[in-house]
Amino acid sequence: MRTSIATVSLSGSLTEKLTAASRAGFDGVEIFENDLLASPLGPEEVRARCADLGLSIDLYQPMRDIEAVPAEEFARNLRRARHKFELMRRLGAGTVLVCSSVHPLAVDDDALAADHLRQLADLAEEFGIRVAYEALAWGRHVNTYGHAWRIVEAADHPALGACLDSFHILSRGSDPKGIADIPGEKIFFLQLADAPLLAMDVLQWSRHYRCFPGQGGFDVAGLVRNVLDTGYDGPLSLEVFNDVFRQAEAGPTAVDAHRSLLVLQETVGVARPPAPVVPTGVAFAELVTPDAEPVAAVLGALGFARTARHRTKPVDLWQQGEARILVNTSGAARRTGTGLAAIGLESPDPAGAARRAEALLAPVLPRRRAAEDAPLDAVAAPDGTELFFCATDRPELPNWRADFADEADGSHGTDGTGGSHGTGVHRIDHLALTQPWHHFDEAALFHRSVLGLHAQESVDVADPYGLMRSRAVTNADGSVRIALGVGAAPTDDTVHAQHIALTASDVVAAARRFREAGGRLLPIPANYYDDLAARYEFADGELKTYRELGILYDRDAHGEFRHCYTMTVGRVFFELVQRDGYRGYGAQNAPVRLAAQHTARAVTGG
Numbered sequence: 001m002r003t004s005i006a007t008v009s010l011s012g013s014l015t016e017k018l019t020a021a022s023r024a025g026f027d028g029v030e031i032f033e034n035d036l037l038a039s040p041l042g043p044e045e046v047r048a049r050c051a052d053l054g055l056s057i058d059l060y061q062p063m064r065d066i067e068a069v070p071a072e073e074f075a076r077n078l079r080r081a082r083h084k085f086e087l088m089r090r091l092g093a094g095t096v097l098v099c100s101s102v103h104p105l106a107v108d109d110d111a112l113a114a115d116h117l118r119q120l121a122d123l124a125e126e127f128g129i130r131v132a133y134e135a136l137a138w139g140r141h142v143n144t145y146g147h148a149w150r151i152v153e154a155a156d157h158p159a160l161g162a163c164l165d166s167f168h169i170l171s172r173g174s175d176p177k178g179i180a181d182i183p184g185e186k187i188f189f190l191q192l193a194d195a196p197l198l199a200m201d202v203l204q205w206s207r208h209y210r211c212f213p214g215q216g217g218f219d220v221a222g223l224v225r226n227v228l229d230t231g232y233d234g235p236l237s238l239e240v241f242n243d244v245f246r247q248a249e250a251g252p253t254a255v256d257a258h259r260s261l262l263v264l265q266e267t268v269g270v271a272r273p274p275a276p277v278v279p280t281g282v283a284f285a286e287l288v289t290p291d292a293e294p295v296a297a298v299l300g301a302l303g304f305a306r307t308a309r310h311r312t313k314p315v316d317l318w319q320q321g322e323a324r325i326l327v328n329t330s331g332a333a334r335r336t337g338t339g340l341a342a343i344g345l346e347s348p349d350p351a352g353a354a355r356r357a358e359a360l361l362a363p364v365l366p367r368r369r370a371a372e373d374a375p376l377d378a379v380a381a382p383d384g385t386e387l388f389f390c391a392t393d394r395p396e397l398p399n400w401r402a403d404f405a406d407e408a409d410g411s412h413g414t415d416g417t418g419g420s421h422g423t424g425v426h427r428i429d430h431l432a433l434t435q436p437w438h439h440f441d442e443a444a445l446f447h448r449s450v451l452g453l454h455a456q457e458s459v460d461v462a463d464p465y466g467l468m469r470s471r472a473v474t475n476a477d478g479s480v481r482i483a484l485g486v487g488a489a490p491t492d493d494t495v496h497a498q499h500i501a502l503t504a505s506d507v508v509a510a511a512r513r514f515r516e517a518g519g520r521l522l523p524i525p526a527n528y529y530d531d532l533a534a535r536y537e538f539a540d541g542e543l544k545t546y547r548e549l550g551i552l553y554d555r556d557a558h559g560e561f562r563h564c565y566t567m568t569v570g571r572v573f574f575e576l577v578q579r580d581g582y583r584g585y586g587a588q589n590a591p592v593r594l595a596a597q598h599t600a601r602a603v604t605g606g
């Protein structure tokens with residue numbers, strides 16, 4: 001199906017919006033009147049620009065407060081409309097959206113409304129223009145799509161039809177099944193938006209919290225199925241008023257938007273991109289750092305050993321059990337400091353995973369590699385993290401592990417097998433990636449749609465300097481868990497850093513060995529343990545041990561969770577976790593951990 005986006009959904013000048021929409025692959029746009037009024041380009045120039053960019057102008061909007069008003073007011077409205085239709089003729093826009101009136105003079109009189117819209121359609125027809133009437137959820141008298149349709153039906157004019165907007169319909173809890181009563185050819189336009197389920201004034205909800213389909217709580221797909229069943233053959237158009245998208249760079253937002261429509265079309269069965277290839281595990285986490293020593297010291301204390309070196313690049317493989325961490329000292333990190341730059345995902349079909357990514361607007365990254373290096377595909381997540389599709393030790397597929405030469409003496413640092421010096425770490429439990437503040441919704445949609453991961457509910461945790469939002473994306477058996485976090489505002493990432501959580505069979509023993517090997521654990525305030533003592537009963541000495549090692553504790557319906565943190569190196573820290581049935585991420589303890597990290601930074605400056 002054709003896709004379109006309202007220019008109000010994107011940031012920037014009208015020119016920037018049009019360029020972003022075109023580059024993201026949209027077929028057309030809705031020109032939002034304020035964007036045109038603010039543009040130095042005249043209507044004819046906008047028309048030419050859209051033609052150059054391959055964009056149809058599918059709608060001009062909004063035209064407000066037209067119908068069901070006293071005669072002299074309506075006369076003024078027709079005069080206004082004539083001006084707008086003249087403008088639309090210059091612009092080459094064939095359909096105008098008329099919102100149901102919120103005007104104080106509007107009366108609750110369907111016959112009068114129908115008569116006014118009929119007169120408006122007569123005038124529009126002179127310009128070759130169609131009128132799409134939309135029920136605003138907060139319309140003064142007309143605020144449901146069923147009511148708007150009854151008026152359109154009563155007006156009975158070929159140039160008058162309905163505009164359906166998923167937000168106005170679903171926010172009011174209207175049943176989309178009633179759409180079946182509208183002939184497809186009388187649905188002149190379909191606007192789509194999702195939104196988080198909020199209990200608030202519907203106008204504010206609409207103007208600030210709309211998001212792209214799949215990022216909120218509405219059943220947009222269900223509504224679209226009802227519309228398509230009528231035979232509607234117009235575009236799927238996104239109309240999203242969202243405070244974050246208004247500020248974020250238009251390009252990535254437009255890609256996120258178009259991706260949401262590609263996934264929506266797949267969901268309703270009108271598009272069949274390559275099937276998702278769900279990752280089956282974490283092959284490695286890759287850190288970039290300008291100086292390997294501080295990272296090597298922490299990894300060594302955590303019980304990892306440097307077991308191999310890349311044959312052609314300055315990359316070391318550190319391993320313990322099935323947990324693998326690459327340490328890359330190439331130049332990239334000189335600017336950014338130590339950070340988590342890439343994740344290797346075990347894939348049953350790396351090539352198929354890359355095809356899915358490409359189809360959903362996540363192109364395979366160009367990669368500099370030596371001729372003998374395995375031809376690995378990687379795509380960039382919205383936060384820039386490179387995601388590699390791996391087939392570790394599966395010789396029939398490109399095997400990244402073959403690019404590394406095992407260390408001659410078996411290992412450097414401590415025993416890499418978790419033996420006498422290992423800390424009993426055996427796998428990567430999860431990775432926590434801090435998203436740029438404006439990529440939170442985009443990141444969840446990306447990981448869900450491109451990788452086929454399941455997005456869990458988001459949770460808000462209190463950081464001493466703002467609210468952190470976090471949302472986990474996981475595969476079915478939990479062998480891939482990525483916690484996507486976003487800070488309150490563009491704050492110093494050092495605290496809202498990336499972290500690698502490592503599963504240990506005994507977190508107390510692991511923490512003790514880490515500390516004995518010179519590692520520094522994040523100190524946790526004594527008050528936290530006093531609260532734990534009040535909330536739970538522990539074996540003798542157990543709480544004392546947790547206090548001594550900075551171990552945090554939580555329970556859910558499925559079991560217990562014990563975890564502790566290292567100090568931060570650059571923008572990365574590590575977490576040791578012991579899950580005994582527990583399925584969460586310790587969000588209950590996040591405010592204490594975040595505050596402790598702020599304190600640690602203040603004390604150590606690191």
Ligand SMILES: O=C(O)c1ccc(O)c(O)c1
Nearest residue numbers: 062099134165206207239
């Ligand atoms: O909030 C508004 O004013 C507004 C304008 C045009 C629309 O299509 C809409 O759904 C809302």
Ligand SMILES: [Mg+2]
Nearest residue numbers: 134165191239
């Ligand atoms: Mg709308």
